[in-house]
Amino acid sequence: MDEQRARGPGGPPTSRGGGPWRQGPPRWNHGPRDGTARGLPWPTTLALTAFVQIGSGFAAHGQQDRTALTPLARVLLLLATAVLLFRHRHPAAVVSATTGLTLVYLGAGFPYGPVLVAVAVACFAAVVAGHRRAAWGAVAGLWAGHLLLSHWLYRRLPPGDDGARPWSGELVVAVWVVAIVAVSELGRVRREQRAKERAERARAAERRADEERLRMARELHDVLAHSISVINVQAGVGLALLDSDPEQARTALTTIKAASKEALGEVRQVLDTLRAPGEAPRAPAPGLDRLPELVEQAGGAGLTVDVTTEGTRAKLPPGVDLAAFRVVQEALTNVVRHSGSRHARVLVRHAGSALTLRIDDDGPATGAEAGGSGNGLAGMRERAAALGGTIEAGPRPFGGFRVTAVLPLPSGRDAKGRTATGEDQ
Known part of the structure; x- marks a missing residue:
């Protein structure tokens, strides 16, 4: 009887005081929330998408030597963050896709900005999930691709009137890459420690x-x-x-x-x-x-x-x-x-x-x-x-x-x- 009241007339179970959508619309959540089949991270992905879109607009004002944001740039930014919705289910594919879209975005001459945060989030999710090689390969590819774009292919790519980036700027990119890997590895270690503690308690x-x-x-x-x-x-x-x-x-x-x-x-x-x-x-x-x-x-x-x-x-x-x-x-x-x-x-x-x-x-x-x-x-x-x-x-x-x-x-x-x-x- 209690179970029937909790389910309602022929419907799914409802939570007290929150209704059936307390954990989000049913189409947003797939699988149990026990870490084995996690639900899609809609809230964080939407927040990151808004941050990248708005932040890139502000970043473009200080980079007059780069191509202004166009609808194509907005689409690339949207795709780079939208794939993060599947970062818990397919972390290796997501980090590769986000890195590739970011390289296409930068190769088109669009301004640097928060799009690199999407790469950091994808790398973190991959490392924590145990796909360390995929994450390291992706950030190494991002760095190598950036070197190629900034020092050899820049004459053939938009905006066309810019020169090679100074090598000192590559140090900033290298520090960014190392920081991404370090934070991701720290998150992995902490997660393994928590899993070990849970196993020991069990x-x-x-x-x-x-x-x-x-x-x-x-x-x-x-x-x-x-x-x-x-x-x-x-x-x-x-x-x-x-x-x-x-x-x-x-x-x-x-x-x-x-x-x-x-x-x-x-x-x-x-x-x-x-x-x-x-x-x-x-x-x-x-x-x-x-x-x-x-x-x-x-x-x-x-x-x-x-x-x-x-x-x-x-x-x-x-x-x-x-x-x-x-x-x-x-x-x-x-x-x-x-x-x-x-x-x-x-x-x-x-x-x-x-x-x-x-x-x-x-x-x-x-x-x-x-x-x-x-x-x-x-x-x-x-x-x-x-x-x-x-x-x-x-x-x-x-x-x-x-x-x-x-x-x-x-x-x-x-x-x-x-x-x-x-x-x-």
């Missing part, structure tokens, strides 16, 4: 999007892997005891309900952040203060967890707190999935410069297929690396498995400037 935005997708995938993996592992274990318990011990089966189902509810809440929080990245999350990100809940969930899956804390606990930056919680959560999930041990130990050591986490189980590995994506350890390492920390995971010398994480603690201003993802604001 790549940076793409990198940020990729990092955000990776962060979301990591969050969803950590949330779902733990909760679904608990649900899987309890579902097996419930099925095994459904007939022989209904009360225990009821307990398993209760644990499944609680785990699924919590998983849904955390998934909803992650998706809300994804849908509205600029808004603050409705619930705080989980941290080590929720470690007792994690231990209780692991207990529901049949895993006993002993937690030991060393050092004076201080308020952790949100990024470190979230990463620490996820590391413990993923490590306990792996114990539930892959270890035959029903006992795990978690050590949380607070030091002045780092937070150390160590999760041990006595094993042995079950060797059974436990499902999952196999990205748990990789996700933990990515989280630690994002904060400048490390993760070590592997078998212990006397059996079992150990995960050790060292997360550096930023101090002062850095700690306050961290977001929940560990990135600087």
Whole structure:
């Protein structure tokens, strides 16, 4: 409905407050205005045409040795500026045509003047568009042609009673040619710099999007892997005891309900952040203060967890707190999935410069297929690396498995400037 109102009854789209001609009559604009197929530059071409026509009239008053402006001169001036209308679409052809018409104009003995500005504009457009050789060849041809006209062919060309131009005057023409090329090259360099900056901004935005997708995938993996592992274990318990011990089966189902509810809440929080990245999350990100809940969930899956804390606990930056919680959560999930041990130990050591986490189980590995994506350890390492920390995971010398994480603690201003993802604001 809005699109129909914007288009009008069967017509082209109209802009608010400007009508369909806000960007000029339709016949003036062809193609999108994104730099790949630019519209015809009518306003600047008309202004330049008027400037050349009027300025040439004033210039003729001070050049009594040249032929007065005639209708032919006006036509040549008009053609030299009219072709500039296509300078964005056919820059090489336009600079050659403008240079040629200018040489014909000067060869006919008409006065010097603003017609050289048309050559400068055509050269600038060609160089900026990447047709440097065509532009250089055109201005070199203009200079060579002017030398030929001024010092060898002047006897055979109008006005007929003039002599050769002084060689000192050629220095002015040379300076003009060099100035045209220099300004055109400067415009090309500036345009390339702007294009490079736009490309860099686009790549940076793409990198940020990729990092955000990776962060979301990591969050969803950590949330779902733990909760679904608990649900899987309890579902097996419930099925095994459904007939022989209904009360225990009821307990398993209760644990499944609680785990699924919590998983849904955390998934909803992650998706809300994804849908509205600029808004603050409705619930705080989980941290080590929720470690007792994690231990209780692991207990529901049949895993006993002993937690030991060393050092004076201080308020952790949100990024470190979230990463620490996820590391413990993923490590306990792996114990539930892959270890035959029903006992795990978690050590949380607070030091002045780092937070150390160590999760041990006595094993042995079950060797059974436990499902999952196999990205748990990789996700933990990515989280630690994002904060400048490390993760070590592997078998212990006397059996079992150990995960050790060292997360550096930023101090002062850095700690306050961290977001929940560990990135600087």
